[in-house]
Amino acid sequence: MTSLFERVENNAKMPKAAFNEIASELRLRMVQMQQSLRHADFPVIVVFAGVDGAGKSESVQLLNEWMDPRWIVTRAYGKPSEEEAERPEFWRYWRDLPAKGQFGLYLSAWYSDPLIDKVYKRIGQKKLDARLAHISKFEQTLADDGALILKFWMHLNKKEQRKWLRKLENDPHQHWRITAHDWKNWKRYDRFIETAEHIIEQTDCTGAPWRLVDAADPPFRAYTVLTTIEQAVTERIAADKRKRKPRRIRKRSKPLDSSVLTRLDLSQTVSRADYGPRLKEQRARLHSLYRRAKAQDLSVILAFEGWDAAGKGGAIRRLTAALDARDYQVVPIAAPTDEERAHHYLWRFWRRVSRAGRFTIFDRSWYGRLLVEKVEQLIDAATYERSFDEIVEFEDQISEHGILLLKFWLHIDKDEQAARFEKRKATPYKRWKLTDEDWRNREKWDEYERCVDEMVRRTSTENSPWTLVEANDKRHARLKVIETLCERLEERLK
């Protein structure tokens, strides 16, 4: 028995009658809290972890009974399905996140596997810590976005757990709840607690603190959980109301030093005569690589960014011509839908990550966060700063899962863009592509360029460096994109 949990065992008891007496008033407060939450700008994520018999499910049932289940998402997770296993570990958790104004109740969830795997010695300390680091980042990302995260560790000591196991076993109608596996877990109680303590220490942070609950006395346990949730949500709603919107400070434009973009040689061209044969050749090369990738269940994610009219769509179409339509999806990123807006900005990219052996091609991507959202001042400076880490973590999880991630910036200069805009204007069927926004964006060229420079420098990681593509000549750009993809595939498949 370690000190962390000893401190929790305070033998607090609440007679059932006392609980019943305050129940109706507490229940009313819960209901009112939920109603206010519906109009609030954040989701509430509640995680119940801890030992079996400590009332995790009972707490979830109670919350569903006392509040309106229409605005509650309840989730427990078993072994990943085939589709889940084909994506990074956190894909299914991202998919199930509650929208703003709603509750998400989670039974063990992302804490379950690390704990069990460590207790049963399937992983060592180092692997455990690596997984806990992902958990911390995941929770921090959500908390930074405004999510209120409440984590309850439900505690019973070894004797109490045995008492609970025996009681159920002796009940003719409940003994089905106890299996040999439960006793197997119980025998590892000490190791369980030791690991739990480590997990709690490693994942306890301001944005997502742990609350240890002494679960020996069910009424007291229920009271603790309910009042903690009620208070935390109510306080947060009140705090949000008090808080004024952060003042946006318009930064003075700094002179543009030599950015990574200025170093690109935009004069590179490919002649029309060379282009046809080379494209065909590269396409055949890509096709055979893609078949090998598919056979090995290698997934590929491509993110395309670039100036308006830089030729992203054209480059993507030249590339997909080598792929079977069943094996790729192009995801054009425009304004988010209502459902997407009600979640963390990365949610809509997570939900698009495709299955093993497929290509997911983003025509614009999560980098909008560091480009348009920054330039248009849709986010404040702190959010902008934080987004670098969030994106790198997102991409790390993708890479660690074995997915090949490529990022392309298609670069043209300002004159070339002007020429293309004029051409679009003059071509009736292309005019729709040109919007007032394109002209407005053009006026902010220097600002964008600074952002691109920062983006490329701070998000080029070993696993997923940026590829800068000189795109003044479309033929050169298209070939470079396919060739780069082929090279990266060859590296991975050898």
Place this chain on the structure above:
Amino acid sequence: MTSLFERVENNAKMPKAAFNEIASELRLRMVQMQQSLRHADFPVIVVFAGVDGAGKSESVQLLNEWMDPRWIVTRAYGKPSEEEAERPEFWRYWRDLPAKGQFGLYLSAWYSDPLIDKVYKRIGQKKLDARLAHISKFEQTLADDGALILKFWMHLNKKEQRKWLRKLENDPHQHWRITAHDWKNWKRYDRFIETAEHIIEQTDCTGAPWRLVDAADPPFRAYTVLTTIEQAVTERIAADKRKRKPRRIRKRSKPLDSSVLTRLDLSQTVSRADYGPRLKEQRARLHSLYRRAKAQDLSVILAFEGWDAAGKGGAIRRLTAALDARDYQVVPIAAPTDEERAHHYLWRFWRRVSRAGRFTIFDRSWYGRLLVEKVEQLIDAATYERSFDEIVEFEDQISEHGILLLKFWLHIDKDEQAARFEKRKATPYKRWKLTDEDWRNREKWDEYERCVDEMVRRTSTENSPWTLVEANDKRHARLKVIETLCERLEERLK
């Protein structure tokens, strides 16, 4: 060679220069059409089927190039994934349907398997026809909801297909596109055409007619496809504008004959003393059945309907207490989200069908269509009529896939409802459950009762009959729900 396709082979040719000449004007029309579509109240579903080499992918690529891919969903399907195979066959097609104002482009899609399976003699005529019947109903359902469905059968004769195969094979950069499998298909050309003709005949209907395209000449083929789509969409938008909203006719209330509901004996009760032990016993019974169901990958879908305050939530909670939280989800049905509203009304139920071995519990369901939507006159009489068939087809697909479907109507009388409303009003923490709408609904009791009666009579099928639950006594109701579920599970698992 059969007559149907012979009629198509008209040797029409379009010189490439002629196509290029009209291309820019046609492209402009396509773009304008797509822009108008965005504000229209229907989706466009385009299916390309036919022989290999007839330009199915090329057509899809061209449409994606000429129009804005942000409002186009393109889908091709391979072998079902594990998650897809665990749901009824059409689950994945429902999931991918385009929203209103958007294009969905499908490569073979639901036509692929029936055709191939028949050609390779994996299924006989009878199975083929059963699958075609599902396809027809699927398309009819979408068409009735307003979807514009265009189906192109791309045709090449045997000689032309061989020519195409050889040409690609001899091209050093393209020979990867041709495999032994393609030649295997070609050898079965006649059987292929024969089956195709049958499929076309069986699935050709007003709402989703086939258009046969002679694909021998690529420019002519492209021209045919593009102009057909452009015209059909433009005409449809114009027709919608002309069409006035159908006048809603308020039906006179007919006197209520003895409905199925009046025959229920609402005086049945279970004493408090009996209830506890019986509930425990039934819960243990359900638990052991659920474990067996899970082991056999049997999925269960439960739909709960009933009067306001009839006790649906309570009955559901008593039942889920016997299940592991990982294995069930409760889906409370309230107003649809924006994304849901932009699809067919069944879409949001399709997307919730859960994996093999799980329970999906709908707290209110697709029957809202025949109840609140009818009473509140949100749908017209024709839509109401049609919805019976759509729902029965939906449930048939669920049952045919082997999922156990149960439907409960929780029935209380008007006095009992009044008493419960008053009690809710008097209990602070329950007051939120009671809305003005509940009182308004109550005024329409007779109208609702007529709808319930019709619903129960017309949607009680052999596979999924309604279970009417006398719910004036909550204890009786809860037990009957669990007992019914246990009986149905025992039937299935024996």
